[in-house]
Every structure is written in C-alpha cells, then in structure tokens.
Amino acid sequence: xxxxxxxxxxxxxxxxxxxxxxxxxxxxxxxxxxxxxxxxxxxxxxxxxxxxxxxxxxxxxxxxxxxxxxxxxxxxxxxxxxxxxxxxxxxxxxxxxxxxxxxxxxxxxxxxxxxxxxxxxxxxxxxxxxxxxxxxxxxxxxxxxxxxxxxxxxxxxxxxxxxxxxxxxxxxxxxxxxxxxxxxxxxxxxxxxxxxxxxxxxxxxxxxxxxxxxxxxxxxxxxxxxxxxxxxxx
Amino acid sequence: xxxxxxxxxxxxxxxxxxxxxxxxxxxxxxxxxxxxxxxxxxxxxxxxxxxxxxxxxxxxxxxxxxxxxxxxxxxxxxxxxxxxxxxxxxxxxxxxxxxxxxxxxxxx
Numbered sequence: 001x002x003x004x005x006x007x008x009x010x011x012x013x014x015x016x017x018x019x020x021x022x023x024x025x026x027x028x029x030x031x032x033x034x035x036x037x038x039x040x041x042x043x044x045x046x047x048x049x050x051x052x053x054x055x056x057x058x059x060x061x062x063x064x065x066x067x068x069x070x071x072x073x074x075x076x077x078x079x080x081x082x083x084x085x086x087x088x089x090x091x092x093x094x095x096x097x098x099x100x101x102x103x104x105x106x107x108x109x110x111x112x113x114x115x116x117x118x119x120x121x122x123x124x125x126x127x128x129x130x131x132x133x134x135x136x137x138x139x140x141x142x143x144x145x146x147x148x149x150x151x152x153x154x155x156x157x158x159x160x161x162x163x164x165x166x167x168x169x170x171x172x173x174x175x176x177x178x179x180x181x182x183x184x185x186x187x188x189x190x191x192x193x194x195x196x197x198x199x200x201x202x203x204x205x206x207x208x209x210x211x212x213x214x215x216x217x218x219x220x221x222x223x224x225x226x227x228x229x230x231x232x233x234x
Numbered sequence: 235x236x237x238x239x240x241x242x243x244x245x246x247x248x249x250x251x252x253x254x255x256x257x258x259x260x261x262x263x264x265x266x267x268x269x270x271x272x273x274x275x276x277x278x279x280x281x282x283x284x285x286x287x288x289x290x291x292x293x294x295x296x297x298x299x300x301x302x303x304x305x306x307x308x309x310x311x312x313x314x315x316x317x318x319x320x321x322x323x324x325x326x327x328x329x330x331x332x333x334x335x336x337x338x339x340x341x342x
Contacts, residue, residue, distance in 0.1 A: 027323075027324055031327065041240075042240075045240055045241075045244065048244065049244055049247075052244050052245060052248035053244065053247050053248045054248070055251055058247070058251060061286065062244070062247055064290075066235065066240065066243075069235070072235070072239060072242065072246070075243050075247065076243060076246045076247050079247040079251065080247075080250040080251070080254065082278075082282055083250070083251045083254050083255075084254060084275060084278055085275055085279070086251070086254045086255045087254050087255075087257050087258065087275075088272070088275060089255070090254070090255050090256065090259050091257075091258035093259065094258040094259045094261065097259055105256070105259050105260065108259065109252060109255045109259045109260075110252055110255070112255040112259075166335075167331075167334055167335070167338070168331075170290070170306060170309065170331065170334055171327050171330070171331060173286075173287050173290035173306075173310070173330075174309075174313050174326055174327045174330035174331065175323060175326075175327060176283045176286050176287045176290075177283075177287055177313045177314060177317055177326060177330065178313070178317045178322070178323040178326035178327065179279070179323065180279075180280060180283040180284065180287065181314060181317035181318050181326070182317070182321060182323070183279050183280060183283070184280060188277070189277070189280045190280070192280040192281045192284065193280040193281065193283060193284030194284060195281070195284070196280070196281040196283075196285040196288075197284035197285065197287060197288035198288070198296075199285065200284070200285040200286075200288045200289055201288050201292055201295055201296040202295075202296060204289060205295075211285075212285050212286070215281070215284070215288075216278070216281045216282045217281075218281075219277065219280065219282070219284055219285060220274060220278060220281045222281075223276070223277030223280065223281065224273060224274070224277060227273075
C-alpha cells in the first residue's frame with residue numbers, strides 16, 4: 001500500500017524541480033498567445049490548443065500553417081514531425097512506468113513534454129526505485145501544464161489589445177530563428193537548415209504547402225549525409 | 235477553414251502528439267537499439283525550422299534582386315546575430331521586431 005505522504009513528497013519534489021524551467025516556459029506561452037492571434041487563429045482556439053496539442057513549438061507551427069491556409073492533413077503531418085522527438089522521451093521513461101496501471105500511463109504520456117522530461121528523468125533514473133516515484137514526474141508535468149495554460153491565456157488577453165499593422169506575425173519567424181540558432185551545434189545541423197530553407201523556397205509553387213514536408217526531408221537527408229564532415233566526426 | 239474543420243484538425247494534431255508520447259510507454263519497452271532513428275531525429279528540428287523560416291522572409295520565392303529591398307531579410311540578419319550572441323529567445327524576438335520596424339521605416 002503506497003503511503004500518501006510519500007506520494008505527496010514525490011509530487012512536491014517534481015513541482016520544485018519544474019519551477020525554474022517555468023522561467024523560460026511562461027514568456028514562451030505569452031508569446032504563443034500573442035502570435036497565435038496574429039497568425040489568424042481565434043482566441044478560443046489558441047487557448048484550446050494548449051490543452052489539446054500541449055507542445056509549444058508544434059502549436060506555433062499549427063497557428064502558422066492555419067494562417068497560411070494549409071490543408072488539415074499537411075498541418076497534422078507537420079505537427080507530428082515536429083513532435084516526433086517525444087518518442088525518444090517515451091522510450092527513455094517507459095521502463096520506469098512499466099508496472100503502473102493504464103490510467104497512470106495515459107496521464108503521464110499526455111504530460112510528457114521537453115521540460116517535464118528534463119525535470120523528471122534524473123529522479124527516475126538515479127533516485128531510489130520506490131513505488132511512488134512516478135508522482136515526481138506527475139508533479140513536474142502538472143506544474144508545466146498549469147504554467148503553460150495560464151501563460152497562453154494571458155498571452156491571448158494581451159494579444160487582443162495589440163493593434164494590427166505592427167507586423168507582429170514576424171515574431172513567429174523570429175521565434176523559429178532563435179530556436180534554430182540555439183539548436184545548431186554542428187556544421188551539419190546548419191547545412192540541414194540551409195538545405196531545407198532553399199528547398200522550401202524553390203518548392204513554394206507546390207500545392208497544399210507540401211513543399212514544407214519535402215523541404216524537411218531534404219534537410220534531414222543533407223544533415224545525415226554531411227555529418228561526416230563535422231569537426232571530430234568519426 | 236471552418237470552425238468544425240479547425241477543431242477536427244486540432245484534435246487530430248493532439249491525438250498524433252499524444253500517440254507519439256504514449257508509444258513506448260504503452261509498449262513498456264526501452265529505447266530500441268536503432269542509431270539510424272536517433273540520427274534521423276537529430277536533423278528534424280533544424281530542417282523543419284529552416285523550412286518554416288524561409289517562406290516567412292521571402293513570401294515571393296527565390297528572387298535574388300528583391301533581397302536589398304526586403305525589410306524582413308535585414309531583420310533576419312539582426313535576429314541571427316542577436317540569437318548567436320545572447321542565446322535568448324526573448325532578446326531575439328525583441329531585436330528582430332525592432333530591426334523590422336527600423337528597416338520598414340528606412341525602406342519605405
């Protein structure tokens with residue numbers, strides 16, 4: 001019988017581990033709220049996407065493609081590609097959740113984001129293997145979830161007060177530029193981005209925004225092929 | 235897109251995202267020994283970001299003569315420099331928007 005006090009201790013430990021990460025997440029939620037409106041989504045849809053999709057970068061992609069009148073199938077495929085990295089997190093924590101009932105597996109899968117994984121994996125991997133340790137991941141995931149919902153809502157309220165004509169839609173591209181620069185660690189990362197960018201422009205004439213998925217495929221292929229020229233590559 | 239279409243698309247995006255997160259948890263497995271999959275995943279973020287950014291800067295496609303008169307191009311250069319120097323998303327957005335407004339006023 002798991003004691004409720006140790007569940008509580010684990011939960012609060014997860015909350016504490018997540019709080020510093022909220023410093024980066026809350027401004028991002030505010031920005032998403034503002035630029036979701038700027039991209040043309042209705043306010044209710046911006047707020048709803050935070051609980052239905054619950055993945056920051058993919059929600060920005062969703063808003064941008066909606067604003068560009070991309071067909072639903074292309075939007076869903078692109079959001080899936082953007083969130084594909086979560087499969088790695090799922091694989092990394094699966095063994096620790098193996099004995100849990102399905103309702104816990106469903107809940108923790110829903111809450112599995114970049115930040116919840118970052119805050120929770122250390123406890124799961126290196127901490128004592130108690131029967132209540134999943135409460136730590138729950139605490140971290142729930143804290144991030146609540147912070148994301150509230151900051152998105154605040155962003156929508158702020159965004160509604162910003163006048164049109166400020167070219168605020170460009171902040172979507174600027175967010176992507178920042179994420180790209182932060183994520184480029186090797187030359188092959190940069191080549192992947194450049195190849196994808198060039199392909200996206202050349203393929204602008206393709207119907208249904210299909211050029212986006214083609215460009216992503218070309219970029220990934222270039223990165224994989226050029227990685228041998230990275231410094232220190234084997 | 236209609237309201238119903240928007241809701242349906244968003245729900246499908248949520249379902250796909252959830253299924254990705256649920257995949258290995260449902261199977262109760264550890265990471266399969268597939269270096270090819272990890273290698274592929276590594277280049278997904280830069281590729282998808284590059285593909286998303288380019289049409290925002292050049293909505294008209296690859297027309298080289300239009301580059302000097304495109305305020306978004308100059309704002310992008312500023313944003314790249316600020317992102318590299320500060321490693322901050324907020325600073326990049328602030329500097330990029332200021333550069334865009336400046337370039338729009340200058341080129342107008």
